[in-house]
Amino acid sequence: MAINTVAAPVNLPAWDPRLTGSLKATGDKAADDAKLKKACQEMESVFLNMLLKSMRDTVPKTEIGGNNKQTDIIQSMLDTELTRNMAAAGGTGLAAMMYRNLSNPGVVHPQTNSGLKQSGAK
Numbered sequence: 001m002a003i004n005t006v007a008a009p010v011n012l013p014a015w016d017p018r019l020t021g022s023l024k025a026t027g028d029k030a031a032d033d034a035k036l037k038k039a040c041q042e043m044e045s046v047f048l049n050m051l052l053k054s055m056r057d058t059v060p061k062t063e064i065g066g067n068n069k070q071t072d073i074i075q076s077m078l079d080t081e082l083t084r085n086m087a088a089a090g091g092t093g094l095a096a097m098m099y100r101n102l103s104n105p106g107v108v109h110p111q112t113n114s115g116l117k118q119s120g121a122k
Contacts, residue, residue: 037099044095045080045087052079 056075061067087095 033103036102037095040095040098040102041087041091043098044091045084047094048083048086048091049079052083 053076056079090096
């Protein structure tokens with residue numbers, strides 16, 4: 001019995017260098033849309049993670065919650081999973097807006113660009 005030692009990447013973030021080849025357009029519209037949606041979701045997750053980290057940095061650390069490297073690592077891992085779940089559940093709508101704009105380049109979406117003037121408009 002042969003054992004396959006090369007495992008398929010499971011739940012890797014879109015920015016992982018091992019996935020750069022898989023993010024390229026394949027010509028299959030459904031597959032490309034799925035990849036674009038995943039990349040937009042991951043981007044929103046990164047944004048939310050940075051936001052959450054900045055918010056946590058404003059709260060003073062106390063002795064009660066622990067103030068050591070292990071606690072920081074666990075907190076960072078929790079924040080990463082939390083923000084991934086937030087983005088997958090709809091998050092702030094950033095992923096949806098990015099997907100709309102990237103899937104239809106050149107199309108102006110009035111609900112997302114309401115304050116911007118179109119070039120040539122008076």
